[in-house]
Amino acid sequence: MDWANLFTVALGAILVNNFIVAQFLGICPFMGVSKKVETASGMGLAVIFVMGLASAICWPINELILVPLGLTFMQTVTYILVIAALVQFIEMFLKKSMPSLYEALGVYLPLITTNCAVLGVVLQNTQNNYDFITSVVYGVTGGIGFLLVIVIFASIRERMEFSKCPKAFEGFPIALMAAGLVALAFMGFSGLKVFG
């Protein structure tokens, strides 16, 4: 196991190639549930959970079923079905066994099926030929990066609510502008290189 490589993947997923501000994945939940810090962090935690699990489950499905049978063209269909089933299953499982966590994540879980960051991370794992551990690390750290940015953005939005802006920009456009500035700030990380 190459720790340096894992560290590079993790740092890349959190800061340099952040899913939201550098790769534009998962913009819909990012704009939709970022009005309050509390809901944003709930969504972020749910995304970490699902992205990690989806990476862990889709890797063996791809390597052990799709590749040996020559069905790699079915990847997109399989992955989205696995993610939808996974989200549904997690929801039922949490409801039964961990009601407190279910209360915290409950509303956001179904939304995650249509979060392109989850499908994105699984497809990237396949494209980059990551092994099992790297896939899981990439999934979890990608989720952490999502949590980081959505919490930062939600706190900006909470403050913005009381400030004045031109009428046409009210609501969504001004939030997009703020997101642009967050993206600009995260561009500072793009020069970051670990171990060459």
Add this chain to the structure above:
Amino acid sequence: MNARKQLMDGLFYQNPVTVQLLGMCSTMAITTTLFNGLGMGVSVLVILTLANIIIAALRKIIPNNIRIACFIVVIAGFVTIVDLMLQAFVPALSASLGLFIPLIVVNCIILGRAESFAYKNGIGASAMDGIFQGLGYTMILVIMCVIREFLGNGTIMGGLLEIGKDGNLVFGLGTAAGIRILPEGIPALGMILPVGGFITLAVLIAAMQYILNKPKKGEKKAEEVAK
């Protein structure tokens, strides 16, 4: 259903991107050259129309409880078809859009139209809806591409046309560098980076809100769809 009204809805009053606020990931991510934008727009138009037709045809058979799963399977099927076709016939587009072709599966526009239109209306109206909503999406993509490419790279028609050595316009699918308008060094690179995507879309939506809210005052804006 009135086709003319549907067209105006798709392009302006109910534009999928600027009014319904759907499908923003791809709108901001791939609009760096006109070639990418047109390719993505047409792909989504085709998939949206076909998925709408199939879902409208099956709307009486699909059980209400598992309709979302059914929609996703239909959409994923068409996305896979388009993905393989692009890889075979337009490899340049497939390479430059990369991950965003398979990600059309989770593009909220298609699922949103399936849920809110195709599941409730007939085949003909759904097909029209798919075409017009797809056109509205393509229109926004093209506008964003032109703005971002011009300001960020100083060229227009990137990936489609370029000026050849003898001064004539040369057509090069995916390889052409575009027609240079601004000299090198002047364009702001930030506009083709993620920042530019956010800011261009913000300005576009603001402009749309300004235009749509002008004639009728007090009319409620389309509510933000959290998906």
